[in-house]
Amino acid sequence: MNVLDSLVPRAGLRVLVTAGGGGIGRVIVEAFQEARAQVYTCDLDPSLLDTLDPAIGRGLADVGKPADVDALVAEATRALGGLDVVVNNAGIAGPTAGIDEIEVVDWERVIDVNLNGQYLVARRTAVHLRESQGVLLNLASVAGRLGFAFRTPYAASKWAVVGLTKSLASELGPDGVRVNAILPGIVRGQRIERVIRDRAEALGRTYEDVERENLSKVSLRRMVEAKDIAAMALFLCAPGGGNISGQALSVCGNVEAL
Structure with a gap:
C-alpha cells in the first residue's frame, strides 16, 4: 500500500453515526458513504432522515435516553x-x-445529550468494536480545551468528552480499539448562527460585532467547514491513522480563545 492509498478508509466499513440527519453529522454520513462504507444513522427529526439516500440505514433515537440507544445499537448491528466505526x-x-x-x-439536558449520550453509545458498542478492532470517534469542541463564558454547560460537557475519550483509549x-476526539472550531452553518445570535442577545451587542470578535480569536481568521470535520473522521479510520489513539484533535484554524 502506498502513502496515498493509506489516506482512504477501506471499502465496506460498517459505520454508525449518531445525529446524522443534518449539520456536521450529515456531512460525515455522506463522506463515509462516498468512501464506500455501509452507514447507519439516527436523528430526532424524521423529516431530516427522510431526505437521506435510501441506501443509508436510519432510525429515530434520542441518545440521552438509554432505551433509545439500546434499540439503536441493536438495529444498527x-x-x-457488526460495527467497525462509531461516530459519537x-x-x-x-x-x-x-x-x-x-x-x-x-x-x-446538555449533559444528558453531550456526555451521557456518548457514554451510552460507547457502553453498547464497545463489544462490537472489540470484535472488529474498530474505531470510536467522539465529537467534542474547541470548547473542550478552552473556557467559554456564558456557555458553561456546553463547555463542561465537551471537556468531559475529552476525558472520556482519553480514558477509553487506554x-x-x-x-485493538482506537478512540479519538475531534474538536471542531467555528463551523459554518445554521448552528453557529444561532449561537452567535444568542450570545449577541445575552451581551446586548449586534450579531456582526460578535461574529467579528469570534473570528478575531482564530489565527486563520475564518470559519471551518463541516467537510473539514468529515475529512478528519475519514483519515482517522484510514490505514494512515492506524497509530493515532487517545488524541483530542482540533479542526479549527487555531482558535486561541472563546
Whole structure:
C-alpha cells in the first residue's frame, strides 16, 4: 500500500453515526458513504432522515435516553452485521446565559445529550468494536480545551468528552480499539448562527460585532467547514491513522480563545 492509498478508509466499513440527519453529522454520513462504507444513522427529526439516500440505514433515537440507544445499537448491528466505526456526533448547544441564570433542567439536558449520550453509545458498542478492532470517534469542541463564558454547560460537557475519550483509549487500546476526539472550531452553518445570535442577545451587542470578535480569536481568521470535520473522521479510520489513539484533535484554524 502506498502513502496515498493509506489516506482512504477501506471499502465496506460498517459505520454508525449518531445525529446524522443534518449539520456536521450529515456531512460525515455522506463522506463515509462516498468512501464506500455501509452507514447507519439516527436523528430526532424524521423529516431530516427522510431526505437521506435510501441506501443509508436510519432510525429515530434520542441518545440521552438509554432505551433509545439500546434499540439503536441493536438495529444498527443487525442491519450492518457488526460495527467497525462509531461516530459519537450527537450534541446540543444548550443555553447561553450566566451561571446564575441557567435552569437545572437546561443544564441536565446538555449533559444528558453531550456526555451521557456518548457514554451510552460507547457502553453498547464497545463489544462490537472489540470484535472488529474498530474505531470510536467522539465529537467534542474547541470548547473542550478552552473556557467559554456564558456557555458553561456546553463547555463542561465537551471537556468531559475529552476525558472520556482519553480514558477509553487506554481501556480499549489493548483490545485493538482506537478512540479519538475531534474538536471542531467555528463551523459554518445554521448552528453557529444561532449561537452567535444568542450570545449577541445575552451581551446586548449586534450579531456582526460578535461574529467579528469570534473570528478575531482564530489565527486563520475564518470559519471551518463541516467537510473539514468529515475529512478528519475519514483519515482517522484510514490505514494512515492506524497509530493515532487517545488524541483530542482540533479542526479549527487555531482558535486561541472563546
